[in-house]
Structure formats: structure tokens, C-alpha cells
Amino acid sequence: MRFLTLILLFIAGSVSAQFTDGEQYVRSREWKIVWSKSTLFWRCINGMKADASNKEAVQICNCQVDAIDGYFPMKKIKEYERLYPNFSLAKLIEKDTLLQARIDQCYKDISQTNLFFSPAQILAYRDSMAAYIRGNQKEKLDESKINPYCDCAVSIMTKRKINTQTIKDMNDPNSMLFNEIAYRCGGYPYKKVSPTTSWRATDSLDVTSNRKIDSIDVITVSAMTKLKVKIGPLVNVWMLDCGATDMLVSDTMINKLLQLKLVSGNDFLGQQTYTLASGKEILCDVYRINNVQVGKFTVNNLVIGASKEADTFLLGKTFLNKFRRWSIDNQSNQLILEK
Numbered sequence: 215m216r217f218l219t220l221i222l223l224f225i226a227g228s229v230s231a232q233f234t235d236g237e238q239y240v241r242s243r244e245w246k247i248v249w250s251k252s253t254l255f256w257r258c259i260n261g262m263k264a265d266a267s268n269k270e271a272v273q274i275c276n277c278q279v280d281a282i283d284g285y286f287p288m289k290k291i292k293e294y295e296r297l298y299p300n301f302s303l304a305k306l307i308e309k310d311t312l313l314q315a316r317i318d319q320c321y322k323d324i325s326q327t328n329l330f331f332s333p334a335q336i337l338a339y340r341d342s343m344a345a346y347i348r349g350n351q352k353e354k355l356d357e358s359k360i361n362p363y364c365d366c367a368v369s370i371m372t373k374r375k376i377n378t379q380t381i382k383d384m385n386d387p388n389s390m391l392f393n394e395i396a397y398r399c400g401g402y403p404y405k406k407v408s409p410t411t412s413w414r415a416t417d418s419l420d421v422t423s424n425r426k427i428d429s430i431d432v433i434t435v436s437a438m439t440k441l442k443v444k445i446g447p448l449v450n451v452w453m454l455d456c457g458a459t460d461m462l463v464s465d466t467m468i469n470k471l472l473q474l475k476l477v478s479g480n481d482f483l484g485q486q487t488y489t490l491a492s493g494k495e496i497l498c499d500v501y502r503i504n505n506v507q508v509g510k511f512t513v514n515n516l517v518i519g520a521s522k523e524a525d526t527f528l529l530g531k532t533f534l535n536k537f538r539r540w541s542i543d544n545q546s547n548q549l550i551l552e553k
Contacts, residue, residue, distance in 0.1 A: 359403030458530030468520035
């Protein structure tokens with residue numbers, strides 16, 4: 215992210231200040247008085263919506279003023295004052311990439327330790343994050359959730375004093391920052407067709423059985439935990455995957471379920487992108503499904519995704535979250551479900 219926009223905030227207006235005795239000045243290359251240092255300094259502070267108690271803002275603004283001091287020849291200053299009476303300094307900087315780099319460096323030095331040091335920085339990053347989400351959507355976005363999500367994410371990063379190095383953790387799904395934002399802010403504001411959430415007391419209404427607890431035999435195949443799942447007359451071996459959002463099957467399997475009228479067109483919820491354990495993303499048709507039997511339990515109101523790229527059937531959180539408690543007994547090789 216470039217920081218030049220902030221320098222333009224504080225020099226956008228006229229800086230031809232009335233000078234007083236003893237005031238410090240920004241001078242031309244020939245060392246002639248041109249602008250008031252304090253005027254430029256306070257325009258910079260105000261542009262960042264900061265105050266003199268913000269040590270990072272003070273350091274940046276002093277750095278910027280020092281970068282301009284003695285830089286421009288008087289002839290060029292006079293020319294730009296004639297062409298752009300109220301924006302001469304802004305235009306001078308805009309045309310000078312070397313000075314822009316020096317000004318940018320003033321920000322970069324500070325952002326090595328704290329990227330979100332002023333309200334303007336926070337707002338600018340929030341807006342750039344929202345623009346990025348809108349421009350790089352994989353699925354339909356819920357527009358009403360974009361700004362609250364970005365506000366939440368930036369609030370967390372501000373409290374953590376994120377710098378230019380640690381901000382990279384935002385894109386690392388294994389980092390603390392990524393997962394804190396996902397947990398507290400609810401993940402990206404997509405219009406997800408899958409309503410999978412954590413356990414709720416009302417979920418017990420979707421589970422029918424004449425017993426409260428059941429133990430289901432599982433097997434381990436190639437380090438994967440598998441068990442039998444019955445849907446109507448179809449009995450298959452599924453992989454238990456607590457990291458999967460929903461149930462996942464092949465398009466062949468969903469076609470069988472449609473033919474047997476175990477799901478119908480009325481159960482279709484839309485399409486959603488899922489990320490497999492390998493990191494591969496697949497687009498799935500998503501349905502609501504009932505009468506899924508595991509052990510002595512029959513579970514309704516589940517979500518199942520189907521894709522031609524799915525070869526292993528996954529029993530994910532949409533199923534496990536229907537139960538108040540579940541665990542794996544490694545000694546007896548059993549999945550224990552408690553309603």
C-alpha cells in the first residue's frame with residue numbers, strides 16, 4: 215500500500231502561510247524561505263487525523279518536512295505557484311518520483327513496528343481491504359457484512375500493533391492472526407448457502423433415537439478414520455472429517471440420491487466453493503438432506519455438497535455439530551455420539 219495519499223491530504227490546500235519572526239521555514243534549494251515548517255507539519259498531522267501526542271505521526275511528519283526542505287529549486291517553485299496557486303507543493307511532489315520515494319520511506323520506517331498508528335491509516339487500510347474483497351470475490355458477497363467485517367479485522371490488527379511483516383499472517387490460514395480474525399469477525403462476508411455453525415441446543419431436535427449415547431465402530435484406513443453411513447437403502451463408508459464444513463459426496467452419489475428421491479430440486483441450496491485438505495478449491499452443488507443414519511441415530515436438516523471432483527465421501531461438521539458431545543475412543547476404535 216502506498217502512503218503518498220496521506221501527504222497529499224496535508225498539502226492539498228494553500229501553504230502560502232503568513233510568516234512571523236522566529237518561525238522555522240522550509241527553504242528552496244538556494245536556501246530561500248518558501249513555506250512555514252509548522253504549517254506543513256500540522257497539515258500532515260491533521261491529514262492523518264492524529265495529534266501531537268501520536269509519536270509515530272510526529273516522527274513521520276517531521277521526516278516529510280525534512281525531505282522537502284532544501285529540495286526544490288526556486289525557479290521551479292515559482293513556476294508551479296503560478297500554474298497551481300493552491301496546490302503547488304502537491305503538484306511538485308506528484309511530478310517527482312524520487313521525492314515520493316523519500317516521503318514513502320518516512321511511513322515505511324514507522325510501519326516496520328506499527329502499521330496502524332493513526333486514524334487515517336486505519337481508515338485507509340479498511341477501505342483498501344473492502345475494495346480488495348469486492349474485486350476478488352470467489353462467491354456472492356453479502357454487501358451489508360463487508361464494512362463490519364473490515365472494521366472488525368482492522369480493529370484486531372490495530373490492537374495487535376501489526377507491522378509490515380506480521381500483516382502477511384492475514385493470508386496464512388495457520389497463523390494466530392488469520393484465525394483470530396476468522397473467529398471474531400466471522401470469516402469473509404460471503405453469502406454462504408451452507409449455514410453450518412457451532413452446536414445449538416435446538417440441534418437436538420434434528421436427531422432422533424431411542425437412546426442418548428451410541429458408540430459406532432470406526433476403522434483406520436491410510437491414517438483416515440472411516441465409518442458406515444446409511445442414507446435410505448445406500449450404505450457407504452465415509453471419512454470422518456471434523457475439519458470439513460459439510461458432508462461431501464461425488465456427483466454420482468448425489469444423482470443416486472436424486473433418483474431415489476432422498477433429495478429433490480426443492481432441497482437445492484445453491485453453489486458454494488469448498489477447500490479440500492490439499493488446499494484445492496472445488497465448486498459444489500449444495501443440498502439439504504434428511505434421514506442420514508449413523509449407528510442408532512437418524513439425523514435431519516443436514517447440508518451436503520456434491521462435486522465431480524470429490525472421490526472420498528466426507529462426514530463433516532454439519533453432522534457432528536448436531537450432537538452435544540462427540541469423541542473418538544482410540545482404544546476401542548469407536549466414535550461416541552451424545553445427543
